[in-house]
Amino acid sequence: MSKYLSCKQVEALLKFFTEGNLNPKLEEFVKEHINNCPECKKKYNYLNKNLRELQKEPHIQEQKLKKEFISNLSAYMDNELNSNENIKIKKITVGNQLARRELEKMYNYQKILQASFEKTKNSAKIDFSKEIVAKLANEEYYSTEYFKKICILFVLLIIFIICGFGYLYL
Secondary structure: OOOOOOHHHHHHHHHHHHHOOOOHHHHHHHHHHHHHOHHHHHHHHHHHHHHHHHHHHHHHHHHHHHHHHHHHHHHHHOOOOOHHHHHHHHHHHHHOHHHHHHHHHHHHHHHHHHHHHHHHHHHHOOOHHHHHHHHHHHHHHHHHHHHHHHHHHHHHHHHHHHHHHHHHHO
């Protein structure tokens, strides 16, 4: 192979050169040509700049997508999203392996929580929610009864005080 490459040869190798996919000897020839040829150097700089921007852009979009996906994941699982957001989550999940893993993790957590709730509920043989609601209903009744009794005592106390002052001054 000749030590000197033509512009067409360098142009064909430029993509591989910017990605670092050339053997060291060929890379050296391309480097030498780029350093000596202003046109090829211009193309190299342009290609290199665009490749760096493309590498950054998906990362930024992925982070934004990940935040949006994770923030809506719980609502998606509970069927609380509108149809557009629901479709977005489905598209992300289909097209992104990390999103699928995250969704699978959430479903597994949900199954574990549901199983532990059922196990606790069955072992206690009591529906705690009904018991709590019944107690709250009864306490409201008791608190009303106590309030009535306190009001009656207060009125009686005032009557006795008035009668006592009336007896003293008569």
